[in-house]
Amino acid sequence: MDKKELFNQFVAFTTAVHQVTHELTQNVKIDNITPVQYKILEYIKVSQPVTPTEISDCQHMSLPNTSRELRKLQERKLIKKINDTEDRRKHYVCLTEDGEKVMEKAFACIEERFQQLIQHASKKDLDDIHHALNILDQKVFNPKS
Amino acid sequence: MDKKELFNQFVAFTTAVHQVTHELTQNVKIDNITPVQYKILEYIKVSQPVTPTEISDCQHMSLPNTSRELRKLQERKLIKKINDTEDRRKHYVCLTEDGEKVMEKAFACIEERFQQLIQHASKKDLDDIHHALNILDQKVFNPKS
DNA sequence: TCCATTACTTATCATTTGATAACTAAATAA
């Protein structure tokens, strides 16, 4: 396996991944939520509690802009802020009950589409997919070393 | 392998893919090119010749907005339009020589970062990665019925 | 021929996103 060839395969693959994730998530729109706000909610959902700084880092946006979007989400009662008792400059962001509901619904919708995507996969196919995901995670996408 | 569990793994995986592609492509900025314009150039580079309608479909943007961005790219002499001889409403979009240079440089930079990412992979690792990409492509990301 | 459709363009406006300066308050180091 030539490394150059592998790169080409990698590019095609990531393009396909982006394409499919777009299809799975499109129209999973919570009313009046912008794409950036949705991304933030998604991140909070899987990683909560998180600080604004963490959101800022992971979503590649400036802290002022993060703060603005969080304020909007808080105004819509989708998230809440909890003060850190140790360091009072910090605070943690969590989903409210409403926010949880909304995100669970969104994820359920995405999962349904995902299950359709693999509906014809055999038991062995599923194992193969699981294994392939593990390999790529370990060797390419989660370079923990 | 539980399908529900596989979904969770899938979500974590796609997040990691997005993260890594972001790292590979960040700062591969051609001067004064917006993210959307870069995406269009990338698509043209790998798929040329393409029509504005195809770009519109693949990049999920309206034809008027596609037309606007193509005009800007043409003004900067990065792309050119070629009329279809059969159907004179259509035309094909290609990179100019300048555009080719610029995109080759961008891809070279991305490839270099990719090679760094897998620099410690053994021969067997590379084969495993290649195989895993194939599996996922066939069974998940390129659902050619 | 006439009409509907397709491919694309131009123009305009609203919204979203990005960037930056200036600020508060708390923590930490000198």
Place this chain on the structure above:
DNA sequence: TTATTTAGTTATCAAATGATAAGTAATGGA
């Protein structure tokens, strides 16, 4: 104590993106 750094906010402006209406020109079908 004082100075510096860190975490976050507010405000403001510019730029990028999205949505839509209205237009041209070519095609294709009735």
